[in-house]
Amino acid sequence: MTLLTNVQSWLSGRGSRAPADPDSQLMWRYRQAGDADLLARLMHSTGDDLYHFLLTQTDATLADDLYQGVWLRVMERRHQYEPGTATFKTWLFTLGRNLMIDELRRQKRWSATDLEAGENDLATTAQFHTQPLESTVALDNLHQHFDQALMALPFVQREAFVLQQEGFSLNDISDITGIGQETIKSRLRFARQTLQQQLESHHGPA
């Protein structure tokens, strides 16, 4: 009787942990089956988001390497995915961010000051970025100005902004980055202000 009760509770607990969003459900199935087709569907639904995040935070060459590395980690660590603790996309971006920072540290392109830089000092904005600004050419369209302004943001502000644009909540961003929500809010505020100022200086208020 006790065994039956345990089995029932295990089954019910297992059911309650079933992920809600489609990507997490896919990942749950991939975790159990290891089917490459399921991985392909996951890549199709979230791959562009991840790649754009990595590209925005680093450069094209490193983003390519990181992108493959992240998916390899997904394959290797699929059994570590717990749908009850985070959505698949949150888990994926956490893997990606950790891998990216490890690589930036290895390449000595990352320092502790990067985490603290730009929190309150908009004047130093242009000094903290992982990709150099392109030379000033005739940027006659909004997209180019937006790209330039985004890449000129400090690493941490850019990261917070991109993650928010990817649909993550403050809580998710806090989980991914390991930073408190108030700090995330501050970074987002400065990032938006800077971007809007940069765009208004070229194209006027919206």
Next chain:
Amino acid sequence: MAPHDDDRMVSQDDDLSSLYQQRKRRHPAPEQLNNAVLSAAKERATDRAGGFGWKGAVSSVAAAVVIVVLGVNFLEDPLQPVSETFSVQSDSSGNGLADSEEALVAEITASDAIAPPAKKAAAPAPREEARRAESVEPDVVEPTLAFESEPPVMLDDQPIAFGSSRIAPQADPMKPTILKVITGRDEEFQQCDGSVFSAEITGAPASGWFELTWSEEGKVSEVTALGEKSPCSRP
């Protein structure tokens, strides 16, 4: 200032989101990267599915070979580990088989072998000699080598201890052939290895060594006095 304080800010946020989404569409993940990752995933899946066959077979065959080799070695010479223990003990300590575990091993070996009661030797046999000897006549030479490492002749100078674990040289420890009278103790006699043999022996001398002859019924049929000199040192 909150990000959504007024309509203008909401509008600006919408603009930023729109610009962001357009930028993302301009930078999709390269298809070759996706293909490379999926190829790796399919390779892993193939290795996992089909790989168990040959890997499992190789592992099983290797394990079987190891078991067979170990089994053949054991069947060829089951006493080898015991005799190695003997030799190491003799070489390293020189104190004989004082340890109870070693004594047990020695007792088992001695009881299995038919050997003369004692044999005098000048020094413990080197390990290589022990190996050579056991390869020639393992059943007979092995216990002899053990005795050589602990010459019984020295026992005359040692106090007699009850429950001593020294090796009994007799083939049957319940029927010793050489005994010595222990002064002041009736029905207790010293054996060549120093241990005490308790029995009521009719016709035993008042002192000194004597030799027993056992009948087939397991009784003492003859007692021969040997004098005060220990016969245990005789070859």
